[in-house]
Amino acid sequence: MSLTLVQVVAGGLLLGAVYALFSSGLTLIWGMMNVVNFAHGDFVMLGMYVAFVVWMLMGAGPAAAVPIAALLLATLGVVCYFSLIRHVMKGPMLAQILGTFGLALLLRYSAFWYFGANFQTLPDTLVGGTLRLGPVRIESSRLLAGVVALMVTAGLHLLLTRTSLGSRMLAVSEDAAAAELMGIRPQRMQATAWALAAAATGIAGALIATFFYISPTVGETLAIVAFVTVALGGFGSVPGALIAGLLIGVIESVSAYAIGAVYKDIVVYALFVAVLWLRPEGLMGRTR
Amino acid sequence: MLIEARHVTKAFGGFTAVDRASLAVEPGEILGLIGPNGAGKSTLFNCLTGDLRPTSGRVLFEGRDVTRLAPEERARLGLARTFQVPQTFEHMTVLENVMIGAFLRTSRTSEASVRARAVIDTVGLGPLAHTPAHSLGTPGRKRLEIARALATRPKALLLDEAMAGLTPAEIARAIALIRDIHASGITLVIVEHVMEVVLSLASRVVVLHQGREIARGTPAEVTRDPVVIEAYLGKRAAGAANRAAPPASPGRPP
Amino acid sequence: MMRALASAVAAVAILAYPLVFSTPFQQRLGALVLLYAIGASAWNIVGGYAGQVSIGHAVFFGCGAYGALAAYQHLGLAPIAGLPMGVAVSILIAAVIGVPTLRLSGHYFSMATIAVAELVRLVVANTEWLGGAQGLSGPPVPRTLLDLSFTSALPYYYLFLAVLSAVIGLTWWIERSRIGYYLRAIRDCERAARSLGAAAPRYKLYAFILSAALTSIAGALYAVMFGFVDPESGLGILISVKMVIMAALGGAGLLLGPLVGAVILVPLEELSNSLLGGAGAGLTFVAYGAIVMAIARFQPGGILQRVLRLRRKARPAPAVPVAQP
Numbered sequence: 099m100s101l102t103l104v105q106v107v108a109g110g111l112l113l114g115a116v117y118a119l120f121s122s123g124l125t126l127i128w129g130m131m132n133v134v135n136f137a138h139g140d141f142v143m144l145g146m147y148v149a150f151v152v153w154m155l156m157g158a159g160p161a162a163a164v165p166i167a168a169l170l171l172a173t174l175g176v177v178c179y180f181s182l183i184r185h186v187m188k189g190p191m192l193a194q195i196l197g198t199f200g201l202a203l204l205l206r207y208s209a210f211w212y213f214g215a216n217f218q219t220l221p222d223t224l225v226g227g228t229l230r231l232g233p234v235r236i237e238s239s240r241l242l243a244g245v246v247a248l249m250v251t252a253g254l255h256l257l258l259t260r261t262s263l264g265s266r267m268l269a270v271s272e273d274a275a276a277a278e279l280m281g282i283r284p285q286r287m288q289a290t291a292w293a294l295a296a297a298a299t300g301i302a303g304a305l306i307a308t309f310f311y312i313s314p315t316v317g318e319t320l321a322i323v324a325f326v327t328v329a330l331g332g333f334g335s336v337p338g339a340l341i342a343g344l345l346i347g348v349i350e351s352v353s354a355y356a357i358g359a360v361y362k363d364i365v366v367y368a369l370f371v372a373v374l375w376l377r378p379e380g381l382m383g384r385t386r
Numbered sequence: 387m388l389i390e391a392r393h394v395t396k397a398f399g400g401f402t403a404v405d406r407a408s409l410a411v412e413p414g415e416i417l418g419l420i421g422p423n424g425a426g427k428s429t430l431f432n433c434l435t436g437d438l439r440p441t442s443g444r445v446l447f448e449g450r451d452v453t454r455l456a457p458e459e460r461a462r463l464g465l466a467r468t469f470q471v472p473q474t475f476e477h478m479t480v481l482e483n484v485m486i487g488a489f490l491r492t493s494r495t496s497e498a499s500v501r502a503r504a505v506i507d508t509v510g511l512g513p514l515a516h517t518p519a520h521s522l523g524t525p526g527r528k529r530l531e532i533a534r535a536l537a538t539r540p541k542a543l544l545l546d547e548a549m550a551g552l553t554p555a556e557i558a559r560a561i562a563l564i565r566d567i568h569a570s571g572i573t574l575v576i577v578e579h580v581m582e583v584v585l586s587l588a589s590r591v592v593v594l595h596q597g598r599e600i601a602r603g604t605p606a607e608v609t610r611d612p613v614v615i616e617a618y619l620g621k622r623a624a625g626a627a628n629r630a631a632p633p634a635s636p637g638r639p640p
Numbered sequence: 641m642m643r644a645l646a647s648a649v650a651a652v653a654i655l656a657y658p659l660v661f662s663t664p665f666q667q668r669l670g671a672l673v674l675l676y677a678i679g680a681s682a683w684n685i686v687g688g689y690a691g692q693v694s695i696g697h698a699v700f701f702g703c704g705a706y707g708a709l710a711a712y713q714h715l716g717l718a719p720i721a722g723l724p725m726g727v728a729v730s731i732l733i734a735a736v737i738g739v740p741t742l743r744l745s746g747h748y749f750s751m752a753t754i755a756v757a758e759l760v761r762l763v764v765a766n767t768e769w770l771g772g773a774q775g776l777s778g779p780p781v782p783r784t785l786l787d788l789s790f791t792s793a794l795p796y797y798y799l800f801l802a803v804l805s806a807v808i809g810l811t812w813w814i815e816r817s818r819i820g821y822y823l824r825a826i827r828d829c830e831r832a833a834r835s836l837g838a839a840a841p842r843y844k845l846y847a848f849i850l851s852a853a854l855t856s857i858a859g860a861l862y863a864v865m866f867g868f869v870d871p872e873s874g875l876g877i878l879i880s881v882k883m884v885i886m887a888a889l890g891g892a893g894l895l896l897g898p899l900v901g902a903v904i905l906v907p908l909e910e911l912s913n914s915l916l917g918g919a920g921a922g923l924t925f926v927a928y929g930a931i932v933m934a935i936a937r938f939q940p941g942g943i944l945q946r947v948l949r950l951r952r953k954a955r956p957a958p959a960v961p962v963a964q965p
Contacts, residue, residue: 134747191746193940195693200932211922325751367759374740461837473832486825490837
């Protein structure tokens with residue numbers, strides 16, 4: 099009995115790591131530019147479809163899909179920044195939110211129109227088998243996804259805190275005007291943030307695709323998962339997103355196990371409302 | 387005492403912007419708050435207005451503890467403010483901007499309009515009543531902010547670097563306006579960089595440096611105080627000043 | 641003079657429309673335009689005037705629709721009698737969303753509206769006595785006049801017109817009152833508004849609650865006209881999207897913006913549905929997405945704002961002394 103629970107928690111942690119990965123992109127952009135990307139979930143969805151197409155065209159698995167998705171989504175992120183975000187940032191809140199929300203609709207229903215409403219799945223053989231870690235059984239695909247997600251998230255955090263690129267980005271997020279005076283170009287740093295955030299979603303999507311169904315509407319749910327994670331972790335904080343993501347992955351898994359898969363989304367959404375009421379500044383203590 | 391700050395400290399993470407600063411503002415006076423860049427003037431100012439909550443210490447208005455009170459509540463009690471970078475309602479006209487202030491004391495649109503009109507005329511913006519705020523220049527915007535704050539019928543008006551960005555001619559006009567406001571019975575606290583303004587307006591001055599108070603007294607006393615000069619210009623300038631004219635009894639922090 | 645004449649002509653046109661364009665399709669189209677205009681005008685109060693962008697307004701629409709049909713299904717009442725219940729639940733949900741988030745930056749509010757709308761939709765889809773995934777139906781045969789179950793769209797047209805006029809009238813009154821001024825100020829610069837005594841979180845909450853209540857009325861009217869609601873048609877994201885687009889396209893924060901948006905978009909949607917059929921469903925949304933992005937990028941103030949600006953340019957500005965004080 100408790101063994102199954104351990105298994106459920108382990109699965110939740112691994113999924114949570116993936117949640118943490120794509121949520122760190124959202125929190126990075128929010129912290130840097132005070133923009134919430136309402137299309138974030140749909141970026142992940144695109145990453146999933148990239149993995150699908152890579153498999154259909156090349157028969158290849160995540161080893162190819164992950165870098166390709168990262169690259170393609172990073173490009174999309176930069177394009178979005180220059181053509182849309184840069185402009186709506188300067189405008190009223192309505193323009194900002196409508197901008198990314200419209201993008202979400204565009205991406206979601208373009209995928210709907212092109213791929214159809216049906217679910218797709220990648221074959222189990224791509225990342226096959228189950229591993230036994232002691233008494234616990236874990237699907238290799240989930241293990242791979244969780245580990246890679248953890249590594250990329252940690253890498254992102256290190257990039258932001260230990261490299262000169264990271265400190266330049268931090269400077270722009272603190273005070274873009276001052277950073278400009280110091281020779282840093284705010285637009286370049288913001289575009290870089292978008293590229294990184296989008297790449298993270300691409301990687302996360304390509305990883306999820308190995309064990310989850312692919313459909314145009316997954317973005318809806320994933321967006322809200324990202325919101326909860328970012329709110330719980332505190333906006334702008336990648337470590338916060340990591341801890342929150344793991345927590346939410348576990349809560350979701352345990353809920354699915356305890357009260358049924360149908361209700362797990364309800365639990366996560368209700369958790370969001372609870373966070374807003376009780377601790378909107380999140381675990382790391384920052385609101386905006 | 388109208389406004390009082392008692393040992394107000396404000397820390398942002400590891401950085402202490404204001405360190406146990408205390409102030410007392412008597413009704414009817416003009417208090418100047420000065421200090422070099424980064425001294426913590428704006429931070430202390432914002433603790434008085436309610437935009438920031440002090441890490442420790444208390445803020446009192448007319449004897450009431452308002453430390454935890456929101457800005458809108460303080461406005462209701464009679465504490466008004468302007469902003470360093472004018473925050474006018476860009477898409478509204480001058481009249482409508484000032485009406486927002488007037489609405490604090492009346493809920494009827496017609497009455498708010500009449501009162502706002504009166505304030506606008508007093509302040510000299512009469513002809514521009516129906517101009518949208520975004521078409522005003524900086525001096526116009528600053529004057530509009532002052533009019534807006536006056537429409538709330540404040541007991542105290544706190545001006546945050548009202549002279550920043552103004553030409554000498556505009557500064558002279560602004561000083562005249564502030565004198566008129568003071569004459570009507572409103573207590574003023576001005577945060578200023580421009581020394582001449584403080585000297586000509588303030589009856590008392592408090593000097594902050596690196597979050598702490600380093601001097602207080604009349605403008606004359608404070609500008610001759612070597613501690614103050616050192617803070618602004620460095621040790622050598624202070625030494626030179628010391629040799630040039632020994633300071634008259636400078637006020638020391640209590 | 642010209643303005644009064646134009647308004648009179650417009651009023652007559654609106655009143656006479658279903659009598660002149662009297663095919664069932666045309667009358668139904670007219671009723672739909674008005675129904676959506678009600679919803680979009682309700683959204684406008686919180687999204688346009690108060691500047692708080694809700695993208696989950698479908699939840700309030702659904703409260704009204706489900707309230708009405710649940711009253712019929714479980715209590716045997718005329719659906720419209722369930723209206724107060726729908727309004728009450730809407731207000732409760734608005735408070736749950738608004739109280740914690742309206743004192744934070746706008747993003748939290750918008751995120752919360754999506755999350756709660758989805759949450760409620762999932763709960764309703766899994767609740768048997770609300771019809772589950774099947775939904776609820778209204779009276780198959782009208783029992784009394786109060787059932788408001790008409791075969792022709794004509795009575796609905798005038799009913800919706802009356803309600804829309806009331807909503808616009810209420811908005812007009814708010815615009816000219818202290819609340820209206822405060823909301824505009826809060827939207828322009830919340831910090832300054834608060835420094836002048838405007839309790840921003842409170843006023844935003846009032847606007848949100850009012851908007852929610854009015855939206856639930858639109859939902860109840862929908863239920864009365866269509867006699868059916870399910871999680872998709874009552875609480876789906878499409879409803880939220882349409883409300884936002886119509887208000888934003890027409891002119892958010894402007895009195896008649898939502899009506900203008902509805903007049904443009906509802907016939908357009910009918911047209912695209914008939915041209916593209918079922919396959920077009922996805923494309924319609926793609927188009928919506930593109931339109932929303934275009935509005936955000938190029939003209940956040942909407943069509944009406946552009947029209948007003950052009951008119952202002954055409955009229956010579958009154959003589960104003962140039963000198964700065």
